[in-house]
Amino acid sequence: MRWKGRPQSTNVEDRRGGGGGFMKRKSTSLGGIGFFIMLLLFLFFGQGKSLLDFSGGSAPQTQSSGDGATNGKQDDAGEFIKVVLKDTETVWGNIFEKSNVKYQQPKLVIFNNRVQSACGVTSSAVGPFYCPGDNKIYIDPGFFSELNQMGGKGDFAKAYVIAHELGHHIQSLQGISDKVTRMQQRMSKTKANKLSVRLELQADCYAGIYVHHIEKKYHILEEGDLEEAINAAYVIGDDHMQKRAGMGVNAASFTHGSSKQRAHWLKTGMLHGSVSKCDTFADLR
Numbered sequence: 700m701r702w703k704g705r706p707q708s709t710n711v712e713d714r715r716g717g718g719g720g721f722m723k724r725k726s727t728s729l730g731g732i733g734f735f736i737m738l739l740l741f742l743f744f745g746q747g748k749s750l751l752d753f754s755g756g757s758a759p760q761t762q763s764s765g766d767g768a769t770n771g772k773q774d775d776a777g778e779f780i781k782v783v784l785k786d787t788e789t790v791w792g793n794i795f796e797k798s799n800v801k802y803q804q805p806k807l808v809i810f811n812n813r814v815q816s817a818c819g820v821t822s823s824a825v826g827p828f829y830c831p832g833d834n835k836i837y838i839d840p841g842f843f844s845e846l847n848q849m850g851g852k853g854d855f856a857k858a859y860v861i862a863h864e865l866g867h868h869i870q871s872l873q874g875i876s877d878k879v880t881r882m883q884q885r886m887s888k889t890k891a892n893k894l895s896v897r898l899e900l901q902a903d904c905y906a907g908i909y910v911h912h913i914e915k916k917y918h919i920l921e922e923g924d925l926e927e928a929i930n931a932a933y934v935i936g937d938d939h940m941q942k943r944a945g946m947g948v949n950a951a952s953f954t955h956g957s958s959k960q961r962a963h964w965l966k967t968g969m970l971h972g973s974v975s976k977c978d979t980f981a982d983l984r
């Protein structure tokens with residue numbers, strides 16, 4: 700992806716270097732969905748780790764690659780995040796404008812180790828996340844190293860991760876996240892799980908929409924970029940992660956979708972670039 704020297708978003712809060720304080724249990728997070736996912740994963744994995752959204756299950760290695768710290772030096776991770784966020788502002792701003800709706804840009808917080816948000820205090824171990832309570836995306840750049848170790852290589856894999864979280868912001872603006880949370884409160888865990896998967900797959904499809912439009916507008920893709928994003932969606936599929944953790948694949952415990960599903964919906968968004976093609980809930984109706 701061509702990103703060096705391109706315009707950067709000003710909606711970024713850099714909280715690297717500061718600690719978020721004592722880790723406490725969240726009362727609600729991600730509109731309740733995040734907590735629910737954490738709880739389920741806790742139950743299925745039997746570990747005290749909070750896996751959310753992208754986490755591979757181990758906390759990112761603190762600045763092993765220099766990803767997270769600025770130290771007054773070149774800050775590639777920070778710069779990259781700001782460029783991708785700016786791109787999403789352009790893409791989603793245009794899409795909303797076409798429907799005569801003003802796009803409310805989210806803030807993005809870059810942090811290390813743990814962070815305080817309207818969703819509580821969250822450890823890096825949960826991976827990047829979106830908090831609907833304050834409409835902010837939270838990313839510890841250390842996650843990118845972890846993604847790399849998991850096989851999600853390349854800069855466009857990172858762009859996909861950011862665009863996926865942005866997808867959750869869109870769902871929040873559309874009222875979809877709230878609706879799903881309310882429905883989940885009235886159903887069994889297995890059924891609620893299935894809805895979480897739909898929500899995550901839609902965020903993948905929305906990430907694809909970003910790819911579609913940003914390429915159309917700026918031609919920033921380089922050879923292998925699309926494959927990098929699709930491959931990243933594949934390696935963080937639930938089945939792939941369960942296998943990687945040395946466990947049998949248990950579809951009932953999926954919260955984000957299988958590798959195949961995630962790659963499929965990302966590709967769907969990439970191909971059509973249209974929100975109407977991202978109805979991952981269609982066959983449930």
Ligand SMILES: [Zn+2]
Pocket residue numbers: 752863864867899902
């Ligand atoms: Zn997600």
